[in-house]
Amino acid sequence: MSTIVFPDHHSAAADAEALRKACQGWGTDEKGIIGILGRRNAIQRKLIRQAYEDLYQEDLIKRLESELSGDFEKAVYRWALDPEDRDAVILHTAIKKTPTIDYRAIVEISCTSSFVELLAIKRAYQIRYKHSLEEDLAQRTTSHMRTFLVGLVSIFRYQGEEINARLANSEADILHGAICKEKAFTHEDIIRILTTRTKPQIIATLNHYKDDHGTSITKHLRDEQSCDYVSALRVAIRCINDHKKYYAKVIRQALNRAGTDEESLTRVVVTRAEKDLKEIKEVYHKRNSVTLDHAVAKDTSGDYKAFLITLLGN
Template identity: 45%
Template sequence: MATIKVPEHVPSPAEDCEQLRKAFKGWGTNENLIISILAHRNAAQRSLIRKTYAEMHGEDLLKELDKELSSDFERIVLLWTLEPADRDAFMVNEATKRSTSNNLVIVEVACTRSPLELFKARQAYHARFKRSLEEDVAYHTSGDIRKLLVPLISSLRYEGDEVNKSIAKSEAKILHEKIANKEYNHDELIRILTTRSKAQLLTTFNHYNNEYGNAINKDLKVDPKDEYLKLLRTTIKSLIFPERHFSKILRLAINKLGTDEWALARVIATRAEIDMERIKEEYFRRNSIPLDRDIAKDTSGDYERMLLALIGHVDA
């Protein structure tokens, strides 16, 4: 459910590269031209543009963009132009640095990507940082958070629709017992959340709800200041209802005193080609205001135009 609008007749990668080259040359950068090309090409097309640009001009397009653009607009354009696996690797690396630490991003990448996408992100991390993604996550975290995040980011879940109802029933019981006893870091609880397929977990959580009269995340709402519990709840929401998770992140990003531009750019760059339509519906359902209106109210200039183009705004 992509929101980006790709034109009916897409110019060849070579033509796009010539236009981009033109946008960089002369007095000042032509930001509108950059938006009109990059915001309206899908991942495969952007990848070809980068490859062709390097062949034609002997330069990495990302480096050129980095040189020409600045601030929030630069961030969204670079994130968008990166290959999805490289983008995930970059984001997790940023999330494991002391200055930009963000465990939520690690959970997001681990739980909202397909098993193959997560595997590719780990490969890209190896190639780019000459270390494994798992070792950096383990080094950056400790205690219960490490115990949850390392298996989560290392997971290679089954992706099909097959479910085992008797396992769902018994594991719902295990989850309920551990949560009732406040054993939130129990090995069994972590094993279930980090290894079972999304379809299996959905069946388990539905059984939990029917059997014990409460959604699992309601039972986990204990201490809002407890980061581990927050990550546990985010894990469950991201695995089963990613659009709810992302619409909440967007709302928090926009509603902050001073927008959280990093969160805004991250969600839009990573979801525009996946489930942005569902996120927009959820956003409106929860906030009674369309996402594009909130973005337009909170951002400006080229940055605003790029964001609106990526979420499929009519005039962008």
């Protein structure tokens, strides 16, 4: 569920006018911007952008970019975009990151989006960057990492809920053989199972794995070097298995670092606010004995803090 209570009725033109006022004159009225944009859903924000364009022949997002700065600007920019456009921007940033790609954002989006959502994101990516997501991703990766990530973003998984228990059992054995006996984390069957099977089927396989071998697969999937590829496997498994728990942990790690990891924090809050941030907050609270609102307020400041707290539902 969304954390934000959106107004049933709003006037896109009145919102556009108020945003224009907030951007004009001496200094920007950041609170005014937060008060409007932070309390409008994706469709309402789209209408506001259109109304703003019609009224002032100016791109609202570009205007906001020029008025705001730092983490606050990045967060508002991502929030103001259409969801599929925002995810395309996040994926592009992750792929172009140097010296190595940010595989985490790529795995997250590909494993928590439905195929139809992913398709919309890939269309938005192509319109924006005149390349396919797969093309850019394949060019910046090699070997197992390439096969794994390109598979995750491109394969059209079957959406059925039915589970084949015998298959789950045999594929749990295949995974265990590859991971524990052969220590072959790059075994192609690990990639095949995680990229092609349905999510309920993968969860059944993970449960068989744990039942038969006493330990979760993610515990076994740790190597001394902790390379990115193995870490990407773990992120995929955790996103498929329980993405709310996964996101709660990403936020916890982002906040608990020496120096908050604003990029991850923004990514989770902005991308989940209209989806399931409410449940992620509950998981966070239960696990950390402190509310997410409190933790975020403690580790952030200024307009960035005010914006996140608004998206968190306050």
